Amino acid sequence: DTEVTQTPKHLVMGMTNKKSLKCEQHMGHRAMYWYKQKAKKPPELMFVYSYEKLSINESVPSRFSPECPNSSLLNLHLHALQPEDSALYLCASQDRGRSTEAFFGQGTRLTVV
């Protein structure tokens, strides 16, 4: 199984809502990532988890809260988002080492209204 599964595929939420994005992989990868991708732009790194510990936070606003409950799961909790947070949110996982590629999920297309 070489898949990274993200749910939901689409999400519309209001600015006062709380929602969560989920990501799952069963490849035994110990590094997991959240990226944000705006239209016609490359993915931008948000968070990195390594061995279930947050290792990188790219100065992401606190209205985005990541969580790694176990080595296969990665969540992104959303609260009080702004319309400009609307984007495609991508999860990725990677085996350890610089020469290994990251595997990406299909993403959650988020619209904040």
Next chain:
Amino acid sequence: AQSVSQHNHHVILSEAASLELGCNYSYGGTVNLFWYVQYPGQHLQLLLKYFSGDPLVKGIKGFEAEFIKSKFSFNLRKPSVQWSDTAEYFCAAPSAAGNKLTFGGGTRVLVKP
């Protein structure tokens, strides 16, 4: 810090034409480089990667890339494109620690039938 740049933002070509997309990187140490493709509505998929050895790398779907250390380049090529190659193509490189993947700005390729 590692940076990656792609020369072309948009490329339009006809079927059977040859394709070459430019990518330049900045890191001078051990180099690992990737080309990812994102078909419309789909997730990022790895086309090919370079981490050592033969500088001419063969990937999936008839793509290849050549690593030229003296030019800090890793250009993607395909001798004869098909309509199904319409996609966005991203060059990427990991950080020195291997825990962050930096993407180039992407090149949107449209192949006209």
